[in-house]
Amino acid sequence: MQLNIIDLTQPLSNMIGDIEKGNKCLIIKEGKPIAEILPFKKKKEGWKRKIKKVSLPAKGLVDKYIEEERSLS
Numbered sequence: 070m071q072l073n074i075i076d077l078t079q080p081l082s083n084m085i086g087d088i089e090k091g092n093k094c095l096i097i098k099e100g101k102p103i104a105e106i107l108p109f110k111k112k113k114e115g116w117k118r119k120i121k122k123v124s125l126p127a128k129g130l131v132d133k134y135i136e137e138e139r140s141l142s
Contacts, residue, residue: 073097 084094088108096104123134 084106088094088106091108093108094106095102096106
């Protein structure tokens with residue numbers, strides 16, 4: 070999609086809709102490109118597993134908790 074500066078005064082909802090679909094928008098002033106609007110790339114999930122926060126009820130239960138977690142794996 071290419072737009073002249075004058076076209077930007079029209080409603081932006083159509084342009085935003087196109088960008089949300091993954092299209093780029095090139096802004097042109099006096100026949101020269103001055104800006105490009107790109108959609109955000111979706112963040113890919115990394116190779117690391119998500120870790121849940123652990124809260125232990127009392128002191129001395131850490132070893133027991135670790136044994137339980139290892140037996141589930």
